[in-house]
Amino acid sequence: MIVATDSDREGENIAWSxxxxxxxFSKDKTYKRLWINSLEKDVIRxxxxxxxxxxxxxxxxxxxxxxxxxDWLIGMNTSPLYTLNLQQKGVQGTFSLGRVQTPxxxxxxxxxxxxxxxxxxxxxxxxxxxxxxxGSFKGVLSPTQRFKSQEELLSFVSSKQA
Numbered sequence: 001m002i003v004a005t006d007s008d009r010e011g012e013n014i015a016w017s018x019x020x021x022x023x024x025f026s027k028d029k030t031y032k033r034l035w036i037n038s039l040e041k042d043v044i045r046x047x048x049x050x051x052x053x054x055x056x057x058x059x060x061x062x063x064x065x066x067x068x069x070x071d072w073l074i075g076m077n078t079s080p081l082y083t084l085n086l087q088q089k090g091v092q093g094t095f096s097l098g099r100v101q102t103p104x105x106x107x108x109x110x111x112x113x114x115x116x117x118x119x120x121x122x123x124x125x126x127x128x129x130x131x132x133x134x135g136s137f138k139g140v141l142s143p144t145q146r147f148k149s150q151e152e153l154l155s156f157v158s159s160k161q162a
Contacts, residue, residue, distance in 0.1 A: 013064035
């Protein structure tokens with residue numbers, strides 16, 4: 001049997017899920033894997049001439065299955081839980097939670113909060129006009145090195161040798 005789905009975890013998941021659901025899996029069978037990333041005629045021919053042992057890619061199926069089950073369990077259980085809890089507190093709507101969606105939305109929330117709570121603070125930087133044979137340019141000590149006061153900057157500069 002040749003597995004010729006997309007060359008990635010989801011392709012393995014599709015192929016092996018079908019094989020298992022069709023009761024076509026057997027340790028006595030030989031499985032080969034067509035692993036190509038192009039639909040060019042020469043690449044396809046070469047892929048069929050160099051089929052890989054199919055079981056080498058079986059861990060990709062297991063990884064995809066684990067992710068799929070985790071996504072389903074988290075979404076199936078936490079979405080209704082949070083929806084009901086929030087509705088009991090008077091918040092209307094349906095709330096969707098997920099393994100990737102929830103932490104991603106939290107990162108966006110944190111960034112938005114940081115933007116809304118941003119307070120301008122004065123700072124000082126070390127900047128120099130530098131002349132060389134080909135001309136001159138403006139240089140900054142470090143774009144991320146800032147000093148909160150002029151005294152802090154002068155102390156830093158005086159501790160360095162020219």
